[in-house]
Amino acid sequence: MVRWISPQEDDAAMLSELGISSVEELFRDIPKKARMKKIGLGAPLEEEEIATEVERLLSRNRPLADFDSFLGGGLYSRYSNAMVDGIIQRSEFYTAYTPYQPEASQGTLQSLFEFQSLWIELTNMEVANASLYDGATAMGEALLMASRLHEGRRFLVPASLFWERKSVLANYARGLGAEIVEIPWLPSTGQLDADFIEREAKKDCFGVLVEYPDSFGLLQESLPSLKPRIGNVPLVVSADPLSLALLEPPGSWGADIVVGEGQGFGAPLSYGGPLLGLMACRRAGVRQLPGRVVGATKDRDGRRAFTLTLQTREQHIRRSKATSNVCTNNSLVAIAFLVYATTLGPSGLRRVALSLSEKAHRLAEALKGVKGLRAPLFSSPFLTDFVVGVEGVKAGDFLAAMAKRGILAGTLLDDPRPAAKPLPFQGYLTSVDWRTDDKSIARYAKEAADEREGA
């Protein structure tokens, strides 16, 4: 057995200090009827045996590198600079706990303070927390926060919002008994109906959620003028951090809360987790912010120091009156996010964003001529992701056929639950990743054409 447990030979001395003869006596307080004889697991393994077994399992995977992959939709395969892993593999960072003792944890605290500062700069907001679990749960927390900032029973979300995010939101809204109202999109452009938003926001509504870009990959052109139309109803924006290298920050056009998914900055996909929930708000909302927050202060000698702060919002103090139940944040992924952005710098982030956007537009151009596909399906501007319409066959069948041809062409947008209502079009979301190049774009177009002609 690997040596992760302290040696048994010390037991005797410890038992003798306790005046007992066997470890079993320490479990005499467990009632007999509740005792178990065996867990039913196998024999222990040595480290090389674990490595062999896990490698055997993983050899059954076919990673993205085996394909031409065009999967995206909020989670992205992006190149992560070597520096990121170099820093987060420092065991001082990854084997520490939440920095409850600030004097012993200045490194984690300053990193998280810088992470907050960075998310504020990307969004042009005023206050940020030290991260949440992921983009979808951050949206859920934003809904709850909006309900604390504003009276009302209804929360508006785009009808185009990815079904998974809708489902997470519905679960976060359950306890409030809030009603989630869907904002329709205009069929040809995919633009949200801004008149609908203005009208409905006045009716017992505690918040409006929009995405930037949205779940169809589109840029909503009404966003910069939206806030004046909904007045003091909180405007919640879910923004893609890399896109913010190119886009006017939501804080500059009236957002009250900005959330996002930060995985693409330095964290691998790992089949969907761990991820990184981002959250920022206006200063007026700070006491309603969920999660850990780091602040600057001084030590007794007047040196600058950092500490967890505003803890009277939190569960360990306020219990059932807390702004959130969050205890775990995603510190290490937040540090990866910070190191990624810092290593690239603003010019590097912009270069990466421009390059991906340019590839996505080349891809759209290449798919335009493919019979039986409509690419892009919507005419609105987009950055790295767009919807491809599929005519004559089911989008799911087309994607499966493409996978057999070595192309992971995209993600289905439909809710896969049997009782769910299907979207009013056959289509899927396609994207580009860091490996996408002219060759893979050409192969995608060719295989799609062959597949559709064969159909």
Next chain:
Amino acid sequence: MNQEVKAQGSAGASSFRQARYDEPLLWEIRPHNTAKLEEAPNIPPALQRKDPLRLPELTELEVARHFTRLSQMVFSIETNFYPLGSCTMKYNPRIGEVLARNPKATDMHPGQPDETAQGTLEMLYELEKALGKITGLPNISLQIAAGAHGEFVALLLTRAYFHDLGENRTEVLLPDTAHGTNPASAALAGFTTKEIPSKGGCVDLKALSEAISPQTAAFMLTNPNTAGLFEEEVLEIADRVHGSGAILYYDGANMNAILGKTNPGKMGFDVAHLNLHKTFATPHGGGGPGAGALCAGERLKDYLPVPRITKEGRRYRWSYDFPKSIGKVKTAYGNVGIDLRAYAFILAHGEEGLVRVTERSVLNSNYLGKKLGKRLPRPFKELVKHEFLLAGTPLKERGLKTLDLAKRLLDEGVHAPTIYFPHLVDEALMIEPPESESKRDVDAFYDAFIRALDDKDENIRDAPRNLSRSRVDEVLAAKEPRLSWRDLKGA
């Protein structure tokens, strides 16, 4: 010379020194660029970013030095004894880091076809099976980000269950020793909460019975509880709770204490969450990411989040066909990268090893509790599980607080225990020495604790002196919140 240094107090009594840098913020290393940006293609003018991102352009060496220096100002398991109660700060095996970074684990998108992810699906399926055996609650969802997330989701299941039964149950009961996340999660799921006073550190069965009503949806319990005590009346508690039709919920934060000895299923719980980052040794990452599992018995299993893994022949796939499911609670399938580390931990230990994990952590805790109990009062009975409480009350006679002692402990190069929790113990210190700590290190912690306790009052009050910072003013931080570079700069 030695004597003289000692006389200076805590800084001299311990040879420990933490790195101390006055490390600038990234923004203070070099000014950021301010030139207006050129227009980017394909973006409408109104949506174009005009001002550049305010972040300096640094060389890679500047970045490396900055974060390496910061890392040297952090207590961690690999540098310091870390007896933080209820946090289970055990050794995080290195092999987990290596396995989780295999490109066949990382270069996997959750949107790719199930046929291309058979290895990961098999791993998750096997992990679920193992956790089912460990908890006795065989229906598992790994779509859980962390412990508190698991509590919240379990209460959503409870809500859905009673909704289907047509019963209007609005209240969640919990002991006054419960983790703060318990009442917060209950409130988040839309329940009111009521705390049951403890007796001798354990649930007062009479008070619980009186509090249970037709409105009771669930009783949330940690066993062993946060006082480190095993709730010996757990079977009676289960009877009372079930007698009223309510759900009995197990907070698995303290699961390290009972592996192979008992399990939530045996104790009568309907649903349990596990913190894989505690019991199964995945790194805490300075606060996260963690990973959770939600384990359900018969009553709640149909409500678990989708998708769930199903096995047909030798093929694994995600199934969404669970009509009563509450849907999704998180992006994708959970923290799969963390799950892999936990799976490796379980494989490594096997049956025999996991039992030994529990035995040694409970032995460490009782041993250290017995020794330290000679110096500070232990509020309840002596037999504890994986953690124990001390009351810092005698410090008050010296004009000191538990907080002061905790800071003085840091000067010894050991992390402080959890302090001021649970609330029912005056000046509480909650100490958990996990199984990975040797007798030698437990004894060294004892010695450090005694040196700290026996130090001069002024040294304790003045601690810490050996760290990167002296006592940090947390009141000032909250009174004038400065939460970003912008706030500091007034920009």
